[in-house]
Amino acid sequence: FSSVTSVLNMSVFKDQFVLEDLIQEIKKKSTALSFGPLQSNGHISVHGSFPAIELLRDFLLLKAKSLSEDKNEERKSHQRPKKRQQQCRLTTETSNFVHDAEREKQVVVLDTDIYLYMKNFLSKKFLANTDVVISDIIDGDVTTLYLQKVRNRPNAGQVLRVKEKIEYQSIKLHNTLCKERIYLEGYIRNEKQKYKSVCENLKSHYPSVLVIPYGTHIDVIGNSSEVSEFTKEVNK
Incomplete structure (x- = not known):
């Protein structure tokens, strides 16, 4: 078969994204596909070649996986037992560093061309004066980045800030x-x-x-x- 039609259920993303904006992002990345109108229940029909549909599926699975991992990390942080009040100040702060390091993991999904450009020209800008390391998995047109803090220094939110810089820069590069x-x-x-x-x-x-x-x-x-x-x- 030369083309297929699929129905996507985008409602799983409604708590984290404005669905209309997410659809526009997908349309820009998947120019080989044609999209129907977004329904009130979050469903949208997509028509195109099977390989293009597969690429879109992989992109959405990675995005969903990223959200799932963020939720799991947040859930784990809430489940950790509270520290006893009688612990000394130094011990309490050290424990915070360890827990922060465990939490500070982020996932970013990027267009591969944009990622390769950023890696060659902008990686030092993102990682300067940080304890963050980035590993990547390139899968065709989609690249998944795994960001993690490698040292237990008192700088909470460092990984998230690097992630936000990467996402902001990727949007700028997408347009240029x-x-x-x-x-x-x-x-x-x-x-x-x-x-x-x-x-x-x-x-x-x-x-x-x-x-x-x-x-x-x-x-x-x-x-x-x-x-x-x-x-x-x-x-x-």
Whole structure:
């Protein structure tokens, strides 16, 4: 089959998101799909190719998993027994540090192109003067980031602040970045290497452009005008 229609139940997100805004975000990420109107019960129909539907499903599952993990961490924090009043001040503060470190884990789901751009150009900005480490799982067009505090220092909320910076920056980049793909299929090995060498040499003239070489193509990501100029130079 060339296309399928699916009905999504978006009501599971209504407590954390404005559904209309979430739908708009999904539409921007899933341009290959067509969407019906959002129903009052939170259902919305989606039509498109099966692979595109699968990508959307994976994106929503990751988002739901992120919310679930946040709720579990919050529930655990409420279940922890209260400290005895007779504990000395130092012991109480140390316990707080340990518990804060346990709680300070966050998950962020990003578009892979945006993540790769941020990783190459902005990671130092996010992590400067913090005890936060980031691990990633790249799955096609969607990347999941796991943020965690690695030292028990008295700086509560550090991981959440890094997460918020990443999310804010990803929204800005979503509106400004574009990607062009230089296809290498049909070229012999020497010709492919020539294209990659040209791209490598041009990078110094376009310091804000990210170039990602693959076996069958080269992705060029950055500001639309610079990406356009870059690809024109490559194809001269």
